[in-house]
Amino acid sequence: MESNGKVLLINHEKCTGCRLCEQVCAVKHDGISNPTRSRIRVMKWEMEGLYIPMSCQQCQDAPCLTGCPVGAIARNETMNRVEVDYDICIGCRTCVSVCPFGAMNYNVIDRKVAKCDLCDGEPQCVRFCEVKAVEYVDGGDVSIEKKRHAALRLSMASKQAAALDEHAV
């Protein structure tokens, strides 16, 4: 298989907080509806209307990988993901404690860690998210949209500053 440069891109502003991503993730991986099993979780601050889906960033220099005492976590370059080898994993949860995003899951039902595996190239969270708060995009383009928005904001800010200057007495 060719190297897959695609990454999960989360735009939390678009998230409606419905948590369908959690439902389909758990059903896809475990055949069970239970958000505790989901690899993606929506964090909420209800009084601010703020909903932020959190999932594995598949870090290049992944703390979970570096921290694993038995070498159970490896980078799969083909899938562009970090993955756990359950034959080696001893369930010590070091990865859970070192992940800066809280993206390494642990569920007490199976007593196993679990993380996003990008559904082997067809992430269900993306497939079901109609508002596109979670997208699966080419890694090279990840920041281009953000650049465009930031550029626009800068341009508007400078225009506004110029307009203020004109009217300044």
Add this chain to the structure above:
Amino acid sequence: MALDRKIAYINLTTGDIKVKPIPIEVRKKFLGGRGLDAYLLLNHTEQGCDPIGPDNALIVSGGILTATCASATARTHVMAKSPLTGLLGSCNMGGFFAPEMAWAGFHHLVIKGKAKKPVYIYIHNGEIEIRDAANLWGKTVTDTQWAIREELDDEEVKSLVIGPAGENLVAFANVMTGIKNAGGRTGMGCVLGSKNLKAIACRGTMDIKIAHPVEALEYNKRFIDQITGAKVSQTQGTLGTPFIWGATNSWGGVRTENFRYNQLEYADDIEPERIDEIATETMGPYHMAGCYGCQVHCRAQYKIPSGKYKGKYDEGPEYTSQGAFGGEVGCRSAETVLAGNHLVDQFGMDNLETGSMIAWAMEMYEEGIITPEQTDGIDLRFGNDEAVLEMIERICYRKGWLGDVLAKGGIPASEDVGKNSFDYLIQVKGMANLHSDERATPGLALNIATSSRGSDHLRSRPAIDLYHLPEKVLRKIYSTPVPYDGPLSSEHTEYIGKPWQVFWQENCYMAVDSLGICKYHTTFLGATLPNFEDWPTVLYYNTGLEFTPEEIWQIARRNNMLERLFNLREGLTRNDPKKGDVLNHRYHDEPCKRGAIDVIGRYIDKEKFDVMVDEFYEHKGLDKNGIPKKKTLIELGLENEPSHML
């Protein structure tokens, strides 16, 4: 499995808690949710029980599909004898509560008795605790929820709560979860208050195994695509339900100034587009929020842009708030609609009933039946924005003579106000009508008159009647899953065929309420959305239970009949103006004064209306008095109720 979720019986007087499984034969007979609630209510209350006494049973539930891999199974149902109507109390809400209760191990709770002091119930992975709520009493809806999370040190706890209105036994206090998901109607919050029960908190991490997960996931995708592909869902997902108010107002289908008119003129500031503009200005371009697992995301987030409550965050407003704090009270300000919506959300009070009560009092005031002394000098004329907001607070805290009187609900309030005030009350079975005006739509009028919980659009409204669909299309919808070859008309001003449509919708809505699915995912506003033909597949993939569309139809009929039996037991008689299947006389006596050419001048012809009721009874298997025939009860397997299976 969804099927291993349990039922808990909680007695707040004794502290006794019993947990039982829900047998498969019960599932096959009633499914779950609202349908099974109706069975439990009929079985766990005695005739004539006091709605705010310890013997009333408060039933809280999710549907059989709640939190499975089916779309939009967020709905929570709450049932009890209603303190507002003395008949069936029943409300249904979105949000995240029922799924959390399912992950905590339960589908149904039956709560009886009365706690000595304020308590809340905490349900966690199969365990149930009754905890002290002294610190929560007096708190608003959101403060209560956050305080529970703080006490339990868990941000994921979901709670169903009452606000101050429920504590103060306002007859139309609601139960709420989240910021604005409200079980609004029939005063279920008042029942919680009467039991000293401030909240039910849930937290669960128990598996719900999906019977056929691969197929369930794929079918869910198909289902969702069908729903989000409908134009009506897309509009809801952009403008929320306010779009409905905008559309019906422009046509002349909303009641304004209590019932004087059927259209609010110069309403630009509360049109859906303006509400959307405010949401965009205060919360950004992506301001829509969804309930659990739902891709319709029909509620907006907003902050109040100006005035006394400037900067306060809330969600909505639903079209009911546009009606309640706009048209009905003759106000035209977005600020009033948004502030009114915020106040009822925080107080835990039904917006529909609140707006209706104030609008009714305003008409009384303008007619001189309520005096300035009785209002403590508040100038209660239509269009007085400040007075509306003041009255909301007065009702919640039962302040002043009028605040206290209105808090009792329509019929008791009319007895206190006296004179001919009852004639002005736009209600059925003691519950106020929403803001809509059904004089030009006999089908919709029949719906509100015969709805099981009083005047209401969510029990049997044939809303697609307004779309003028070709008769062929109508017949296809209304002939599934059981054949119908009687008359049908695409004309909304007609009387023929409407009883069948209302009967069909009644069964359709009961089915979704028993499954635990939202009505926006069935034939309510969209003619192309899933219904009887689709549900067996969803049920099979998620639970493994096999049903035919006809069987689901039959269950829905059975569940509706349970509600009818409860109402009959508690005193419903066909022509009783306070407890019957009748409309306020104004529907028959006052023609519409405004609106489009097919609305203006319309009224409901009493004789034709009575014929519709006869025909509707016939479809349901009732006699001319609205009482079920013996053979109907046998056909539905209800001849031995109450049967105490559960």
